[in-house]
Amino acid sequence: MPLSLCERHPAVPVDRLVAEMVPPPRFEGARFTTYLPDPAQPSQSAAVRALEGFAASVAAAPRPAAGGSGNGGGVLRRLLRRGPAAPTGPRGVYLDGGYGVGKTHLLASLWHAVPGPKAFGTFVELTNLVGALGFQQAIRALAGHRLLCIDEFELDDPGDTVLVSTLLDRLVAEGVFLAATSNTLPGKLGEGRFAAADFLREIQGLSAHFHTLRIDGEDYRHRGLPEAPAPLPDAAVTAAAGRLPGAALDDFPALLEHLTKVHPSRYGALLDGVEAVCLRGVRAVPDQATALRLVVLADRMYDRELPVVASGVPFDQVFSEEMLRGGYRKKYLRAVSRLVALARDGAASGV
Incomplete structure (x- = not known):
């Protein structure tokens, strides 16, 4: 039947939402060596080399303190009261390209190449996690991670823009590295969905966290x-x-x-x-x-x-x-x- x-x-349950922040089954075996760049698209091979270097940098960096701000005090209270310390430069990498060029494969490969603790989820799963845990508890749950990978990064409404901008500000201040994929450049997020110009500060703040890697090519699912x-x-x-x-x-x-x-x-x-x-x-x-x-x-x-x-x-x-x-x-x-x-x-x- x-x-x-x-x-x-x-x-x-909430603990399942946190525990399942790993690459989906389709990408369990994803590695940089299993990504097959299109020879006609040099940006794909360049992206692999750049991500291998980024993975080495993340692995070599000091691990953020476990639990970030502990039981709601210390750094978290200071951040929520005064805002995050200004980062010295982009602490994240942003994979921009059309659908089907292997961005998720590369993001999962990065996740596998970096020692834990680390988290991987789609943008929707991340916003759902914040909704389930509450903002401060979500920071505590993620702040001790070396790396947060966000697949399919999109801003569909103003609330998401403010929420994610603030969340990533806090996590970067805690020492977390970021990686994201999207079909939209970080400075263009939200266009066509809401009055993005009214939230330009938040969008520009998000963009400042990332170095963008452009990945060109056609949808591999349609090749031949x-x-x-x-x-x-x-x-x-x-x-x-x-x-x-x-x-x-x-x-x-x-x-x-x-x-x-x-x-x-x-x-x-x-x-x-x-x-x-x-x-x-x-x-x-x-x-x-x-x-x-x-x-x-x-x-x-x-x-x-x-x-x-x-x-x-x-x-x-x-x-x-x-x-x-x-x-x-x-x-x-x-x-x-x-x-x-x-x-x-x-x-x-x-x-």
Whole structure:
């Protein structure tokens, strides 16, 4: 009997949120030596060399004091009262490039190359962690780390801008090194999403923490690969769910509705024990909020390498042309790229 994601209501304890700040299963084996630069894109090889040097610098630096400010006193109280000490220069590296050029692979390789304690998470997971722990406790949880890696760095609203700017200021002052990936240059974060000019000080402060490495290239998932497989009939998807071990079977519209009832920080837990995702009736998403939830779910499925078998419209049609022209264009293109890759995996499973 297939599983149903719509019947799951996961509860995730806070300590799990902290403990799971590691690269996702897809990137457990990621190393600089396993990254395959495109010979036509010299910036990719240059990025590997720069990150190897950065990893050596992080490893050689004194480790920040464990727990940062201890039990809410000392340095933390001084920082919250007077603000962080001004850093002498960028303490982070920022990987900028289009989707599918291997930025997450390189970020995970950096994480593996640096001794702990260290943390790795997407931007959404980081903001969810702060929401779960509270600001001061989040600082204490992360301040003793050598390195914080932030994947898919984006600022979608003014609250995130102020929150993350302040958080990273504090962590840099505590001695934490930073690394991030994004499809947007740090000085351009928030453009097209809200009145970024009103938060220019915070955005410029974020940018000052990073040295930017540009990584050019085309989406590796599309290099010489076929187009997205054609969707199957509903009956074939149902039959595939019965044959694939650990498969979840859901109607796409019902799943989108269910996602409104599950916090995005729990989408990973929603997929616990799932080995394949079967979806009937894939269709274009109706609005921006639904689309952004689907992006997070697609990221979590991709992290876990879950093949997808689906009926309905192809995944390159789930976001409207209007959405693809808007401020979240790069998020949606990344989601399409990943969903198509997972659909190929589903087709390769022999269903």
